[in-house]
Amino acid sequence: MASDVTSIQSIAVLGCTGSIGVNTLRVAALHPDRFRIVALSAGSNSALVIEQAKAFRPEVVAVNNPDSAKVVKSALEPLGITVLQGVDGVVRAAEWDGVTLVISAIVGAAGLLPTLAAIRAGKNIGLANKECLVMAGELMMAEVKRHQVTMIPVDSEHSAIFQVFHRQQTPQSLVLTASGGPFRGWKRDALTAVTPAQALAHPNWSMGRKISIDSATMMNKGLEVIEARWLFNMPPERIRVAVHPESIVHSMVTYADGSVLAQMGLPDMRTPIALALSWPERIESGVETVDLPTLGTLTFEPPPERDAFACLWLAFQALEQGGTAPAILNAANEIAVESFLTERIAFLDIPTLIEESLMTVDTIASPSMEQILDADHTARQFAESWVQQR
Ligand code: NAD
Ligand code: MG
Numbered sequence: 001m002a003s004d005v006t007s008i009q010s011i012a013v014l015g016c017t018g019s020i021g022v023n024t025l026r027v028a029a030l031h032p033d034r035f036r037i038v039a040l041s042a043g044s045n046s047a048l049v050i051e052q053a054k055a056f057r058p059e060v061v062a063v064n065n066p067d068s069a070k071v072v073k074s075a076l077e078p079l080g081i082t083v084l085q086g087v088d089g090v091v092r093a094a095e096w097d098g099v100t101l102v103i104s105a106i107v108g109a110a111g112l113l114p115t116l117a118a119i120r121a122g123k124n125i126g127l128a129n130k131e132c133l134v135m136a137g138e139l140m141m142a143e144v145k146r147h148q149v150t151m152i153p154v155d156s157e158h159s160a161i162f163q164v165f166h167r168q169q170t171p172q173s174l175v176l177t178a179s180g181g182p183f184r185g186w187k188r189d190a191l192t193a194v195t196p197a198q199a200l201a202h203p204n205w206s207m208g209r210k211i212s213i214d215s216a217t218m219m220n221k222g223l224e225v226i227e228a229r230w231l232f233n234m235p236p237e238r239i240r241v242a243v244h245p246e247s248i249v250h251s252m253v254t255y256a257d258g259s260v261l262a263q264m265g266l267p268d269m270r271t272p273i274a275l276a277l278s279w280p281e282r283i284e285s286g287v288e289t290v291d292l293p294t295l296g297t298l299t300f301e302p303p304p305e306r307d308a309f310a311c312l313w314l315a316f317q318a319l320e321q322g323g324t325a326p327a328i329l330n331a332a333n334e335i336a337v338e339s340f341l342t343e344r345i346a347f348l349d350i351p352t353l354i355e356e357s358l359m360t361v362d363t364i365a366s367p368s369m370e371q372i373l374d375a376d377h378t379a380r381q382f383a384e385s386w387v388q389q390r
Pocket of ligand 2: 155157224
C-alpha cells in the first residue's frame with residue numbers, strides 16, 4: 001500500500017558495530033516493514049560489519065580503517081554494495097542520498113564531522129554521540145536549527161528529559177540521574193589501585209569500553225550535563241545530578257508548580273533507541289515494561305564529592321569556562337581513558353590529566369568549528385606527552 005511505502009524510514013547507522021549500533025539494528029530488525037537500513041559505517045570490525053551488511057543489505061558501507069575496508073570491499077562489492085573508506089567515506093555514508101534518519105553512534109570526537117555532515121545534508125539525527133555536543137554544542141545546535149532537522153537524543157537521560165520536557169511550561173531545572181557506576185560510595189584511597197577490569201564492570205548497563213570507564217569516573221555524567229545544556233538550551237546552574245543506583249528513573253524535569261516529571265524503564269538502551277527511531281510514535285523495542293510493584297525500593301542520593309570523583313566537577317567547570325574548554329576536557333578525557341585501559345596511567349590520573357590539560361591548553365572564547373578542532377588536536381598532543389612522561 002502506498003501509505004506503508006511513504007512511512008518507511010531510511011536509516012544510516014554510524015558506529016554500527018558498537019554497543020548502540022548493534023542494539024539499533026536489533027530494534028530495526030523487529031520492524032522490517034518500517035525501517036530500511038540504507039547505510040552502515042564502522043571503525044574497523046570488518047567481520048561484524050560484513051555479517052550486518054549481509055543481513056540488512058544496505059546500499060553503502062563505510063569503514064574508517066583502510067585495512068579493514070579492503071576486507072569489507074572484497075566481501076561486499078560482489079553483492080552490489082558500495083564500500084567506502086576513511087573519514088571521507090564515513091562522512092559520505094552520513095550524507096547518503098535517500099537516508100532520512102542518521103543514528104549517530106560513533107564513540108568520541110570521531111563522531112563530530114559525520115554528524116555535522118548529516119545535519120548539513122538535512123538528515124534527522126538520533127544522537128548517541130554525546131562527545132560532538134560536548135565539543136561544539138552551540139555550533140551543532142545552530143546547524144540543527146539552520147537546516148531544520150530534528151535531533152532526538154538516544155542517551156537514556158536525555159531521552160527521558162526529551163519525553164517530559166515542555167518548553168511552554170517553563171521548566172525550572174533538569175535532574176540527570178546517575179547510577180554512580182561500579183565505584184559508587186568508594187573513597188579516594190580505595191580508588192588508587194583499581195584495574196580496568198574492575199572499572200569496566202558496570203552494575204546496571206552493558207556499554208562500550210569508553211563510556212564504561214566514563215561511568216566509573218563519573219565523567220559520563222559530566223559530559224551529559226554539557227550535552228543537556230545544549231540539547232535543551234538550559235543554563236548550567238539549572239542542571240543537577242542525582243545518584244540513583246537502580247537506574248530505573250532515567251532523568252527528570254522540575255516545574256514551577258512543584259511538579260517533577262520523570263521517565264522510567266528498565267536499563268536497556270533499546271528503549272531510547274526505539275524512541276529515536278519512531279518518534280513521535282512508539283514502537284516495540286524488545287524491552288519489557290518495568291514492573292514497579294515487584295521492583296521494591298528506588299533510592300536517590302546527592303552526587304559524590306569532588307575528592308574521589310573530580311571528573312564530574314571538572315565538566316561543570318569546563319562548561320562554566322565555555323569556549324573551547326569543553327573540547328579540551330573531552331580530548332584529554334579520551335586520551336586519559338585510552339591510557340588507563342592500556343594500563344599506562346592509574347585510575348586517579350584520569351582527572352589529574354584532564355585538570356592539567358584545562359590549565360595548560362589555551363582556551364578561546366566563541367570559537368569557530370575549526371578552532372574547536374584545533375583545541376581538540378592540541379589537547380590530545382598535550383595529554384599524550386603527559387602520559388609519556390608518566
Ligand atoms: P562502542 O565503542 O561500543 O562503539 C563505537 C562505534 O564507533 C563502533 O562501531 C566503532 O567501530 C565506531 N568507531 C570508533 N572509532 C571510529 C572512527 N574513528 N571512525 C568511525 N567509526 C568509529 O561505543 P558505544 O558504547 O556504542 O557508544 C557510542 C556512543 O554512544 C558514544 O558516544 C557513547 O557515549 C554513546 N552512548 C552509549 C551508550 C551505551 O549504552 N553504549 C549509552 C548512551 C550513550
Ligand atoms: Mg547516559
